[in-house]
Amino acid sequence: MKTIWSLLALFTLLLGHPQAAETPNIIIIYADDLGYGDLGCYGHPSIRTPNLDRLAAEGMRFTDFYSAAEVCTPSRAALLTGRYPVRSGMCHDRFRVLRNVSTGHLPADEITLAEQLKGRGYATAIIGKWHLGVWANNPEGHPHRHGFEMVFGLPHSNDMDPTAARRPPGADNREDPDPQWWQAPLYDGERLVEQPADQTTLTRRYTERAVKFIGEKKGGPFFLYFPHSFPHTPIFASEQFHGKSPRGRYGDVVEELDWSVGRVIEAVRAAGIERNTLVFFSSDNGPWLIRDLAGGSAGPLREGKGSTWEGGMRVPGIAWWPGKVPAGRVCRELATTMDLFTTCSLLAGAKVPADRPIDGVDILPLLTGAGPVKREPFFFYRGSTLFAVRAGQWKAHYLTQPAYGTPRAEAHDPPLLFNVPADPGERFNVAAQHPEVLTDLASAVTKHRAALQPAATQLEAVRSETRAP
Numbered sequence: 001m002k003t004i005w006s007l008l009a010l011f012t013l014l015l016g017h018p019q020a021a022e023t024p025n026i027i028i029i030y031a032d033d034l035g036y037g038d039l040g041c042y043g044h045p046s047i048r049t050p051n052l053d054r055l056a057a058e059g060m061r062f063t064d065f066y067s068a069a070e071v072c073t074p075s076r077a078a079l080l081t082g083r084y085p086v087r088s089g090m091c092h093d094r095f096r097v098l099r100n101v102s103t104g105h106l107p108a109d110e111i112t113l114a115e116q117l118k119g120r121g122y123a124t125a126i127i128g129k130w131h132l133g134v135w136a137n138n139p140e141g142h143p144h145r146h147g148f149e150m151v152f153g154l155p156h157s158n159d160m161d162p163t164a165a166r167r168p169p170g171a172d173n174r175e176d177p178d179p180q181w182w183q184a185p186l187y188d189g190e191r192l193v194e195q196p197a198d199q200t201t202l203t204r205r206y207t208e209r210a211v212k213f214i215g216e217k218k219g220g221p222f223f224l225y226f227p228h229s230f231p232h233t234p235i236f237a238s239e240q241f242h243g244k245s246p247r248g249r250y251g252d253v254v255e256e257l258d259w260s261v262g263r264v265i266e267a268v269r270a271a272g273i274e275r276n277t278l279v280f281f282s283s284d285n286g287p288w289l290i291r292d293l294a295g296g297s298a299g300p301l302r303e304g305k306g307s308t309w310e311g312g313m314r315v316p317g318i319a320w321w322p323g324k325v326p327a328g329r330v331c332r333e334l335a336t337t338m339d340l341f342t343t344c345s346l347l348a349g350a351k352v353p354a355d356r357p358i359d360g361v362d363i364l365p366l367l368t369g370a371g372p373v374k375r376e377p378f379f380f381y382r383g384s385t386l387f388a389v390r391a392g393q394w395k396a397h398y399l400t401q402p403a404y405g406t407p408r409a410e411a412h413d414p415p416l417l418f419n420v421p422a423d424p425g426e427r428f429n430v431a432a433q434h435p436e437v438l439t440d441l442a443s444a445v446t447k448h449r450a451a452l453q454p455a456a457t458q459l460e461a462v463r464s465e466t467r468a469p
């Protein structure tokens with residue numbers, strides 16, 4: 001009997017089934033500047049997001065999910081490396097993000113999730129906005145050099161171009177931008193295929209590529225990183241969605257993103273791989289509030305993109321994996337985009353790098369409902385400066401600064417203290433009532449700082465012809 005079981009085990013091993021079952025396909029869909037309050041399942045009253053609502057109903061919705069930065073470039077570096085951006089140099093106190101003239105990029109010695117998964121035999125693709133290197137200025141910044149085999153999309157944000165002067169003032173805030181005001185470059189691999197990109201069809205075309213990739217790679221395993229260009233301004237929707245949402249053009253754009261999510265899930269189901277595919281949806285930072293009607297909503301949270309208040313960094317987080325992530329769960333534990341690096345690496349059977357600090361933790365126990373996970377406090381950086389810390393229910397702000405328009409941060413001594421679940425809008429400072437909490441948080445910050453080795457920033461390097469003479 002024992003021999004039969006051993007033979008069966010050997011036979012199954014040879015067929016490779018256990019490995020296949022243990023190495024799921026991974027799809028990360030990352031919206032740009034989508035706020036905490038912009039989806040139906042997060043309480044938006046007039047933006048219709050039936051596909052994301054269904055994703056949450058069939059999977060898990062996080063209430064306290066954070067991006068590790070308040071703007072685009074550092075948040076993407078953190079997601080793909082599992083590390084605070086201060087460790088990779090992908091942040092800067094003043095420049096904030098890579099610009100179209102930048103020559104800096106994600107350093108070659110950083111290990112991306114794509115490299116981790118590729119090393120385990122995954123097919124890898126990025127469809128959408130990269131923003132970790134402008135390869136027209138420096139080929140080392142191309143996603144091909146960072147683990148992605150298939151590449152389709154923009155190197156940076158959709159509002160960055162060399163002809164900005166032609167745009168009228170306030171163009172970003174308008175609900176009816178002219179596509180000709182922007183010169184966004186669309187690439188297929190390393191080939192420039194369209195400039196200016198027709199942004200009205202960008203979401204649709206990204207989605208078609210994603211569906212094609214899933215169909216082609218359904219034999220698995222594959223990693224699809226799908227960072228959308230929207231709802232970062234200027235916002236455009238295709239004809240099918242234009243003028244349809246009660247929320248105006250911003251609603252049109254988010255409703256098209258929702259459609260896109262629905263198409264991806266349909267493709268996964270059509271391929272019959274839904275029980276072996278983890279889909280995670282999130283956003284790179286909070287809503288761009290200074291864009292007025294063209295910007296989103298942080299719901300009950302304070303401030304938005306560019307800020308270390310909750311609205312700048314707490315974002316939607318939805319996990320879907322039928323049969324593995326229990327349906328209809330709401331997870332109220334703190335989790336971050338950096339955790340996706342660690343969790344997905346381990347799911348793929350890759351080792352988490354031991355030669356460097358990795359800030360993400362394995363959240364599989366949260367995803368499966370097995371129980372909470374142990375983690376360090378979460379640190380809120382603006383650029384390379386630590387502004388705040390959260391541990392459990394408590395968040396202390398050492399520095400605060402409005403997202404835009406104020407050159408200097410305001411220091412707080414004693415720090416501001418908020419009980420985040422009790423006061424998600426961070427309105428009532430309770431520092432005076434809880435001095436012992438401040439002491440604990442301060443020692444966590446001291447410990448973090450003592451071990452930190454910040455990398456030289458990549459965001460200062462620009463093309464020489466753009467430097468002042």
Ligand code: MG
Nearest residue numbers: 032033072284
């Ligand atoms: Mg963004």
